[in-house]
Amino acid sequence: MKKILVVTPSWVGDCVLMQPMLERLHQRHPGAQIDVFAPPWTEKLLRLMPQVHTIIPNPFAHGSLALGARRKLGAQLRAGGYDQTIVLPNSWKSALLPYFANIPLRTGFISEARFGLLNDARRLSRTKLPLMVERFAALAEAKGTEVARPVPAPRLQISAEEQAAALAKFKLSHDRPIAVFCPGAEYGPAKRWPAHYYAELAQQLLGRGYQVWLIGSPKDRELGEKIVALGNRRARNLCGDTDLAEAIALLAGADLVVSNDSGLMHIAAALNRPLLAIFGSSSPQFTPPLSARAQVLKLDLPCSPCFKRECPLGHFDCMLKLTPQTVAQHIPPPGDR
DSSP states (O other): OOEEEEEOOSSHHHHHHHHHHHHHHHHHSTTOEEEEEEOGGGHHHHTTOTTOOEEEEOOOOTTOOOHHHHHHHHHHHGGGOOSEEEEOSOSTGGGHHHHHTTOSEEEEEOOTTOBTTBSEEEOOOTTTOOSHHHHHHHTTSOTTOOOOSSOOOOOOOOOHHHHHHHHHHTTOOSSSOEEEEEOOOTTOGGGOOOHHHHHHHHHHHHHTTOEEEEOOOGGGHHHHHHHHHTTOTTSEEOTTTSOHHHHHHHHTTOSEEEEESSHHHHHHHHTTOOEEEEOSSSOTTTSOOOOTTEEEEOOOOTTOOOOOSSOTTSOOHHHHTSOHHHHHTTOOOOOOO
16 A cells, blocks of 8 residues: 655645645545644645545744754654655755655755755646646646546535534524625735624625625634624624634535635635635636535735735735725625525
8 A cells, every 4th residue: 555645834824725736646546644734723634635635734933943852753754654745845954854754755846945855846837737726736646647637626515413513503594595604814914804894794695685604713803803794794704713624514504604714715615605706916827616506706906916924015006995885786696505
């Protein structure tokens, strides 16, 4: 049995985009055991991917070299008997552990002088592989082999029992259409549609008979409180109350999701929910929501995408000029869950 260790990205959304690569590995190597070395905050997402056998928590903080600790953990992983590792992050540090584990085949893209650490280093063509999901999937192929197309979209399956448990915990129901707002974005404020715009859209949806739930991390709690305070007392602010598994279970029952470009956006797409994905400083040409039920809403301004955490010009036009009235025009009629 072939054993493969995948070093995952740190972002939740990128981990969603990794799933087609895992499926392709199983197609190429039937019966293979695929373990992942992943940050702890992605664990509950990864447990929803049947392709993953074992999750090995990544204990290293962002930016931490911890060379001695990496060497020690790598020595421990040698007992795993891995035949191959696939390193998805492009950093030099991410390639150290497989090297210290002495894994025979170490695959990844050329970056940050990783020659030697990787012995199956691939040169990335950004024109041939414009999408992140394609770049990940290409690493599942043998060197020199084109990526198998079409690359399937990521898909997550949530059981009715998991959905019911989340609804019961938060005293929610499916008695009326559900609109879920994901107003946060971990990368920075330039990716966040303004709170008062979300508030105005919430008022419209509540007036149409929707329930409005706000979902995000503890960092988004204050943002959720602002949206509720701006005339939406009937909206439910769940930001920071759910763990990731519960957030996914609640998203699975949504009739509409409105989200910034974030990990929850990619989760909503993988759940195949009707989705309005709002883009400002980032680009759907690289990490779009991969679902036929997703609509990308963006303004093609000369200054965007800039990929900055904050607007470098100070005007934030890419978001401020995308008004709630414009977004509301794209709301689909409530459909079957």
